[in-house]
Amino acid sequence: RLASGELALVVGTHALLEADVEFRDLALVVVDEQHRFGVRQRAALDDKAPQGTAPHALHMSATPIPRTLELTAYGDLDVTVLRELPAGRRPVETFVVDGTRARGRAYERAREEIAAGRQCFVVCPLVEESETLQARAATAEAERLAATEFRDHRVELIHGQMPSARKSEAMRAFAEGQADVLVATSVIEVGIDVPNASVMIIEAAERYGISQLHQLRGRVGRGGHPSVCILFGDSRLPRLEALASEDDGFRLAEVDLELRGAGDVLGTRQHGLPEFR
Numbered sequence: 001r002l003a004s005g006e007l008a009l010v011v012g013t014h015a016l017l018e019a020d021v022e023f024r025d026l027a028l029v030v031v032d033e034q035h036r037f038g039v040r041q042r043a044a045l046d047d048k049a050p051q052g053t054a055p056h057a058l059h060m061s062a063t064p065i066p067r068t069l070e071l072t073a074y075g076d077l078d079v080t081v082l083r084e085l086p087a088g089r090r091p092v093e094t095f096v097v098d099g100t101r102a103r104g105r106a107y108e109r110a111r112e113e114i115a116a117g118r119q120c121f122v123v124c125p126l127v128e129e130s131e132t133l134q135a136r137a138a139t140a141e142a143e144r145l146a147a148t149e150f151r152d153h154r155v156e157l158i159h160g161q162m163p164s165a166r167k168s169e170a171m172r173a174f175a176e177g178q179a180d181v182l183v184a185t186s187v188i189e190v191g192i193d194v195p196n197a198s199v200m201i202i203e204a205a206e207r208y209g210i211s212q213l214h215q216l217r218g219r220v221g222r223g224g225h226p227s228v229c230i231l232f233g234d235s236r237l238p239r240l241e242a243l244a245s246e247d248d249g250f251r252l253a254e255v256d257l258e259l260r261g262a263g264d265v266l267g268t269r270q271h272g273l274p275e276f277r
Helices: 039-046 066-072 102-117 138-148 162-176 210-217 238-245 247-258
Strands: 028-031 055-058 092-097 119-123 156-158 181-185 198-200 226-230
Touching: 028 039, 039 055, 055 092, 066 247, 092 102, 092 238, 102 119, 102 198, 102 226, 138 156, 138 181, 156 162, 162 181, 198 210, 210 226, 210 238, 210 247, 226 238
Parallel strands: 028 055, 092 226, 119 181, 119 198, 156 181, 198 226
Antiparallel strands: none
């Protein structure tokens, strides 16, 4: 139906990039959460336009990656910036903490919010525990928290390796208020809207980039309640310092560009110093 032109509009995931998806006359491409697409993936969509033409493209992101920001400097992209928060949103207080005492206070704050009727996210960098990586795993952490810090509360788990039905069930339980705490991996980075959630705890925050951390933080503060994001990590790291002091996604993107470099404007690398010759 796309190939024949019978369908005038299609909404899809990365599946639309597949070679066997054909359009009769692709004229406009809107890419949401643009920072989650690679250079070749975006090029693959452009190639689906009729021979010799290119579609109009609108790339949307709360946190543009360094390469995208650099392309705006060369005039390859026009920029429209929405500076205000959506109606009902409130800025999220962000803290970078480390140590046993700070961890205890973080869980205490989460329990206070739950007692007030709110909910809490706990994000871990790994699904399962690893012998080579010293970081908390979502599966083990969900069990630990359910038996200790949140033993009086309902804890759900979600990660990318779970069957789709189980993921949907866990997400539905949290969204409907049947669970107080959702332990997850970065699978919840985008597309999750639970206005009642007011606490975001992120383990090993140094393992995430600025864009990811800002997106994860954006899962709270969506319901008009005062919200907090607690990053467990080294407060001296420049990118974590930036998260604690800045809530403007475009300013954070500029910091990301300064720290990581723009990559190759004419190549596929999306960070590092450009290799002009």
